[in-house]
Amino acid sequence: MSDLSALERFLDTDPRDGGCGEAMELLHVYAELLRRGEDAARFHPRIAAHLRACGPCKEDLEGLLLAIEDGAG
Amino acid sequence: MSADVDPESAEWVRALAVGAPARDAAVARLYAGLLRIARAECGRRGVGGDVDDLAQQAATDAVVAVLAKLGEFRGESRFTTWAYKFVVFEVSATLGRHFRRTSPEGWDIEDWNAVPDRFGLVPEQQAEWHDLVLGLHKAVHEVLSERQRRVFVALVLNGVPLDALVAELGTNRNAIYKTLFDARRKLRARLVAEGHLDEPGGRA
Numbered sequence: 001m002s003d004l005s006a007l008e009r010f011l012d013t014d015p016r017d018g019g020c021g022e023a024m025e026l027l028h029v030y031a032e033l034l035r036r037g038e039d040a041a042r043f044h045p046r047i048a049a050h051l052r053a054c055g056p057c058k059e060d061l062e063g064l065l066l067a068i069e070d071g072a073g
Numbered sequence: 074m075s076a077d078v079d080p081e082s083a084e085w086v087r088a089l090a091v092g093a094p095a096r097d098a099a100v101a102r103l104y105a106g107l108l109r110i111a112r113a114e115c116g117r118r119g120v121g122g123d124v125d126d127l128a129q130q131a132a133t134d135a136v137v138a139v140l141a142k143l144g145e146f147r148g149e150s151r152f153t154t155w156a157y158k159f160v161v162f163e164v165s166a167t168l169g170r171h172f173r174r175t176s177p178e179g180w181d182i183e184d185w186n187a188v189p190d191r192f193g194l195v196p197e198q199q200a201e202w203h204d205l206v207l208g209l210h211k212a213v214h215e216v217l218s219e220r221q222r223r224v225f226v227a228l229v230l231n232g233v234p235l236d237a238l239v240a241e242l243g244t245n246r247n248a249i250y251k252t253l254f255d256a257r258r259k260l261r262a263r264l265v266a267e268g269h270l271d272e273p274g275g276r277a
Contacts, residue, residue, distance in 0.1 A: 007192040007205070008270070010229075011261040013254055021247035028150040028158040054250060056235045060161050063117065067110045067157040 014053065018046030023057045031064045078148030085152040089143055100136065106153070107139075107160040108132035114164045131167045135160035169236025180227040180241070185210050187230050205269045212263040221256040224249055 023030075030047050033040035041048035051058050078086075088099035111128035120127060138159045146155055185206070188194070194202045213222055227233040227241075228249075239246050264270045 007188075007194065007202070007209075010192065011257050011264065011270070013258045013261070017254065019247050019254070020250045021245075024158075024162065024246070026149075028154045031158075032150045032154055053254075054235075056165060056246065059118075060158075060165055063114045063161040063164065064154070064158055066113065066117065067161060068154055070110060070113055071106065071153050071157060 014049040016046050016049040017053055018050050020050070020054060020057055023047045023050045023054070024060075027057070027061060027064060031061060031068060034061075035065065035068055079151060082146075082148060082152035085156075086143060086146060089140060100140070103139065103156065104132055104136050107135045107156065110157055110160050111135070111164055114161060115168075118164070118168065120168065127164075127167050127171060131160055131163040134167070135163040138163070165236045166239070169234055169238075170240045172234050172237040173240045176233075176237070180231050180233050180238075181223065182231065183226055184230055187232075191229065191232070205264065208264050208267055208269040209260060212260050212267075216259045216263045217256050221252055221259070224252045225256050228253060 026044060026047060030040050030044055033043060051061060085099070085103075087093060089096060089103065093099070108128060111131040112124065115124045115128050115131075135156070139156050142159075146152060149155075188206050188209070189196070189199075189202070194206070213225060217225060224238065227238050228235065233241075235246060235249060238249055242249065261270065265272045
């Protein structure tokens with residue numbers, strides 16, 4: 001992997017990226033698909049593209065997955 | 074709400090509806106659950122000091138959001154998952170506001186010496202990245218709008234959390250993300266045009 005890879009990844013934009021608004025709207029649906037072991041990225045490719053680029057939304061998804069686990073326990 | 078919503082979720086919606094008998098008890102139960110999640114989430118994010126104050130604030134705001142949006146629950150997930158989403162968002166927003174209140178000013182300072190650290194560029198390989206970083210610096214000033222430059226400098230050069238900048242600018246996460254997204258696209262196009270990067274991906 002190139003020394004420049006992090007900077008290159010930052011500059012790369014995915015046209016499928018639906019933005020924070022779309023991800024936040026459906027994060028509960030996306031999280032439950034993941035929790036059931038389903039291919040959430042296939043059902044919601046725009047959210048998957050966004051989560052690859054947006055640290056805060058990815059952080060929220062991780063928190064939500066743990067919350068589901070906690071709530072189920 | 075769709076007809077095939079699970080019974081537990083349907084019960085939550087019934088119990089929290091305006092005018093429902095024992096609604097106060099249901100709201101208290103919701104608050105208790107969201108507070109537990111907020112505490113855990115603050116802990117996961119390494120919040121020190123006044124964790125309980127922040128968690129209580131996030132849980133209170135989340136309950137308000139859930140009650141205000143109750144009519145929008147469509148049963149696409151369990152009710153609790155939908156409600157947990159709001160408390161996770163409120164933890165993010167609360168921490169963003171907290172960062173804004175407690176961090177030093179200077180989010181607009183352009184410290185380009187921070188770029189190598191931000192992107193893990195090591196001094197031993199400076200020959201590989203030096204021109205690209207110089208090109209990036211130039212492009213930030215030549216192709217970005219004032220607002221795009223402000224967002225780039227705060228988030229990228231100063232490492233300001235997105236939700237803190239949202240609070241600072243009085244906008245929402247999506248608007249800031251879109252501003253940075255457009256800035257990234259413009260910067261890459263300029264760096265490709267000037268021969269610093271290949272299109273797509275990879276260096277020239």
